[in-house]
Amino acid sequence: MTDIPVSMLEGKIGKVALGRGRMFLDEAPGFRARDYYCRYNDWTEVFERGWRDTLPRFAALCKQVGAQLIVIVAPDAHVVHSGDLPEDMPFTEPSIGQQFVDYVNAMGIEAHYPRALLEAALHGPVDVYRRNDTHWSAYGGYIAYRLLMDRITTAKRPHVVGPDDFTYVSKMLMGDLGWTTDPPYLAEKLIPTITNRRSKQPKVRFDESRDTIAVAEIDDPSLPSCVMMRDSFATEMGPFIADSFRRTVFAGVKRQALPELILDERPDVVIIERGERAIANGFVDWNHMTYREIFPEPGKPAAMRLDNEARLLLRDGNYPTAIERSVQAVTMDPTADHYFTLARSYMAAKAPAEAERALLRCVAIDSQRFSFRLHLGIVHLQLARPKEALQNFAHAVVLAPHHPLGYEHFGYAAMQSGDLAGGEYGLTKALGMWPEKSSIHYWLSVVHEQRHRDLPAAIRAMEAALALAPEQANFITRLASLRQRVG
Numbered sequence: 001m002t003d004i005p006v007s008m009l010e011g012k013i014g015k016v017a018l019g020r021g022r023m024f025l026d027e028a029p030g031f032r033a034r035d036y037y038c039r040y041n042d043w044t045e046v047f048e049r050g051w052r053d054t055l056p057r058f059a060a061l062c063k064q065v066g067a068q069l070i071v072i073v074a075p076d077a078h079v080v081h082s083g084d085l086p087e088d089m090p091f092t093e094p095s096i097g098q099q100f101v102d103y104v105n106a107m108g109i110e111a112h113y114p115r116a117l118l119e120a121a122l123h124g125p126v127d128v129y130r131r132n133d134t135h136w137s138a139y140g141g142y143i144a145y146r147l148l149m150d151r152i153t154t155a156k157r158p159h160v161v162g163p164d165d166f167t168y169v170s171k172m173l174m175g176d177l178g179w180t181t182d183p184p185y186l187a188e189k190l191i192p193t194i195t196n197r198r199s200k201q202p203k204v205r206f207d208e209s210r211d212t213i214a215v216a217e218i219d220d221p222s223l224p225s226c227v228m229m230r231d232s233f234a235t236e237m238g239p240f241i242a243d244s245f246r247r248t249v250f251a252g253v254k255r256q257a258l259p260e261l262i263l264d265e266r267p268d269v270v271i272i273e274r275g276e277r278a279i280a281n282g283f284v285d286w287n288h289m290t291y292r293e294i295f296p297e298p299g300k301p302a303a304m305r306l307d308n309e310a311r312l313l314l315r316d317g318n319y320p321t322a323i324e325r326s327v328q329a330v331t332m333d334p335t336a337d338h339y340f341t342l343a344r345s346y347m348a349a350k351a352p353a354e355a356e357r358a359l360l361r362c363v364a365i366d367s368q369r370f371s372f373r374l375h376l377g378i379v380h381l382q383l384a385r386p387k388e389a390l391q392n393f394a395h396a397v398v399l400a401p402h403h404p405l406g407y408e409h410f411g412y413a414a415m416q417s418g419d420l421a422g423g424e425y426g427l428t429k430a431l432g433m434w435p436e437k438s439s440i441h442y443w444l445s446v447v448h449e450q451r452h453r454d455l456p457a458a459i460r461a462m463e464a465a466l467a468l469a470p471e472q473a474n475f476i477t478r479l480a481s482l483r484q485r486v487g
Contacts, residue, residue, distance in 0.1 A: 016180050020084040022131040023177040023185060024077060031277050036096060037078045038089050043096050043280070047103045050282020053436045057285055058257050058272075059109050061402075065266045067227075068154055071104050071111035072144060073097040074136065074233035076276040077129040080118045097276040112151065114144045126168075131187040133175030135275075138168065138192045141236030149244065154268045156224040158244040159198075166194045166239075192239055199242040205295035206308070211252040213261075213295045216242035224268035227261060229253060233275045245269070254278075256294070257285040259402065260370075286404055286434060293371045296337035303333030310341050319349035330358075336365040336372070343375060352382040370400040377409055386416035393426075404433035408440055415443065420451035441465035442475060445482075455486050 015027035026033050035041075055071075062069040075097050082091035097113050104111035118140055121128050128140040136144070142163075149160045168190040178185035199216040206212050223246035228234060230252055234241070242248050249265055251258055262270060272283075287294070298304065306329040313322035326342035343358035359376040366372065377392035393410035400406055411426025424447045431440045445461035448454045462479040469475060 016177050017086050017089060019081070019086050019089075022077070022081060022084055022129070023133075023175075023181075024081075024085060024089070025134045025177065025277075026089075030281075033078055034089060036277060037076070037082075037085075037091055040092055041096065043099045044103065046280050046282075047100060050280065051100075051104070054257060054283045054285045055104065055109060056107060058259065058262075058283070059107075061259050061262055062270045065262060067262070067267050067270045068152065069109060069270045069272070070148060070151055071101075071109060071272045071274075072148060073101055073111070073113045073279065074144065074231075074273060074275045075113065075115045075118060077134065077136075079115055079276065080122070080136075080140075081129055095276065096279055100279050110151065112147055114147050117143050117147060126190065127188070130175050130189060132173075132178030132185045133187075133189075134177060135233055136236060138190045138236045141233070142192070142240060145237045145240040148241075148271060152224075152269055154224045156222060156268060158224055158226075158269075159218075159220075161194060161240045161243050165196070166192045168192055192236075194239055194243055197239070197243055199248070201242070203298070205298065206304075207295050207311070211254065211295075212250070213252070213291065214250045216245075216248045216250070218243070218246055220246055222246075225265065226269040226271065227251065227265050227267045228271045228273060229257065230271075230273045231275050231278055234273045237273075241271075251291070253291075253294075255281050255284045256287060256291075257283055258291040258294075259285055260290040260292070260400070263402065286437075288374060288405060289371045290369075290400075292369065293337065293340055296340075297335070299335050299338065300333040303329045303335075303338060306332065307338050307341050310345060314341070314345050314348060317348075319345055323349060330361075334361070334365075336362045336369070339365070340372065340375075343379075347375070347379065347382075352379045355379045356383065368399060370396050370403060370406065373399060374406060374409060377413065381413060381416065386413050389413040390417055390419075390422075397426075402433070404430040404437065404440075407433070408437070408443075411440075412443055415446065420447055423447055424451060436468055438465045438468035438472065438475070441468065442478070445478070449482070455482060458482055459486065 017024045017026040059069050078085060079095045085091055101111040101113040118128050121143060126139040127137050129136050149158060152158055171189050171191060172186045173189045174184045174186055178187060198218045201214060201216050204212050204214045225247040226245040227249045228241060230250055238250060251261060306325045310322045310325035310329060313325060322345040326345050329338045330342055339358045339361045343355045346355035346358060356379045359372060359379060362372040363376060373392045373396040377389040380389035380392060390413040393406060393413050396406040397410055407426045407430035411423045411430060414422030414426055427440055427444045427447060441461045441464040445458045448457040448461055459482045462482060466475045466479055
C-alpha cells in the first residue's frame with residue numbers, strides 16, 4: 001500500500017539510490033542529487049534570479065496587512081541523513097538550504113532551517129525521515145512545527161500542540177520511493193492523531209494538478225490566523241498547524257505567491273514552507289490569474305471533473321478537446337469558473353470571438369473578478385478593438401490596484417488607442433510594481449521615442465529590457481535601430 005496512487009508518482013521519480021537502511025531520491029525531473037549535494041555549489045545566482053525581487057515584495061505585502069512572515073526550509077533526507085548516503089554519493093557542505101536561509105536572513109526576512117534539530121533527534125526511538133520516502137516523518141514535521149511555534153511573536157498567541165496531545169497510528173506503506181523496487185519496499189509511517197482535535201476543514205479547492213487550497217477553522221477568536229504557502233513537506237505538519245490557529249489557509253502552490261490571497265485573508269501569520277530541492281524553482285508573485293481562478297470554487301462534481309480535464313488538456317496543448325470538455329462542463333454547471341476555462345481554451349486556440357462570448361458570460365456572473373476583466377481586455381486587443389480593451393483594463397486596475405499586469409495592459413492599450421500620455425502613466429505605474437518585467441521597459445522605450453522624441457531615454461529603456469531578456473530578438477533589433485539613429 002502506498003500513500004498516494006502510483007499513477008500520480010510515475011514520471012516524478014526517476015532514479016532511486018539505496019543507502020544504509022534507507023532510500024534516497026537520486027534523480028527526478030529537474031533534479032539530480034549528485035548535482036545538489038555531492039559537490040560544492042554557490043547557489044547565489046539561482047537565489048538572485050528566483051527570489052531577489054519577489055520575496056522582498058511579498059514581505060512588504062505581509063507587513064502591509066500586519067502579518068508576521070516566517071520562511072522555513074524542510075531539509076532533504078540527503079542532508080539530515082548524510083551519513084547514510086551510498087558511498088558514491090558523498091555529501092558536500094554547505095547545503096543549498098543553509099545557503100538559502102543565510103541569503104534570506106541577510107535580506108532582513110526571518111528564515112529557518114531545522115537541520116540541527118532534526119539531526120539531534122536521529123538516534124531517538126522514532127524515525128525523523130521515512131526510510132522509503134523523500135519526506136520527513138510526522139515526528140520530523142512536528143520538530144519543525146515546534147520551531148515555528150517558538151518563533152511566532154504575534155499579539156494573539158497560537159495554541160501549541162504538545163507531545164502529550166497526540167498519539168501515532170502505525171501503518172506499513174510504500175512511500176513515494178518504495179514502490180520503485182521489486183518487491184516494493186514497505187516501511188513504517190506514523191500517522192498522528194490529535195486527542196482532542198478542534199479544527200474542522202470546511203472547504204478544499206483543487207487545481208488541475210490536484211494541488212489544493214484547504215481551509216481549517218477553529219471557533220476561537222482568541223487565536224491568530226495563518227496562511228501557509230506550502231509544498232508536500234507540510235503534509236506532516238498540517239494537523240498540528242491546523243489546531244494552532246483560528247483559521248489556517250494551506251495553499252499548495254509550488255512557485256506561486258498568490259498576493260491576492262494575502263490581501264483577502266489579512267492573516268496574522270504567513271509561513272512560506274519549501275522543501276530544500278524546490279528552492280531552485282524560485283518564487284513568482286504576479287500572474288494573469290489570481291488564486292480564485294487557479295483554484296476554482298467547488299461546483300457539481302461531474303462538471304468539476306470535466307473542467308479539470310479541460311484544464312489539463314489546455315496545459316498540454318490539446319485545445320480542441322479542451323474546448324469540447326469545457327463546453328460539456330458549462331452545459332452541466334454554468335459557473336463563472338467553468339466559462340473562464342472555456343474562454344482560455346478558445347484564446348489558446350486563437351478563436352478570440354468565441355473567447356469574448358465566454359468571458360462576457362464570466363463578467364455577467366461575477367463582475368468583480370480582476371482576471372476576467374484582464375482577459376477580456378486582451379481578447380479585445382486581439383480583435384483590434386483597443387478602446388474596449390482600455391475600458392476593461394481600467395476596470396481591472398480599479399479591481400486590483402496592486403497588480404502590475406492591469407497597469408501594463410492599460411498602458412499598452414492606451415498607446416494603441418493613440419493616448420501616449422495614458423500609456424506612459426500605466427507603464428510607469430507597472431514598472432514601479434514590477435521592475436524586472438522586460439516588456440514594460442520595452443513599451444516605455446516606445447513612449448520615450450514617440451511622445452517625448454527622447455532617443456537617449458528610449459535607448460536606456462531598451463538596454464534595461466535587453467538586460468532582463470538578452471535572447472529577445474526584437475529587443476536586440478530595436479536597440480540597434482535606436483543606436484543607429486543617434487549615430
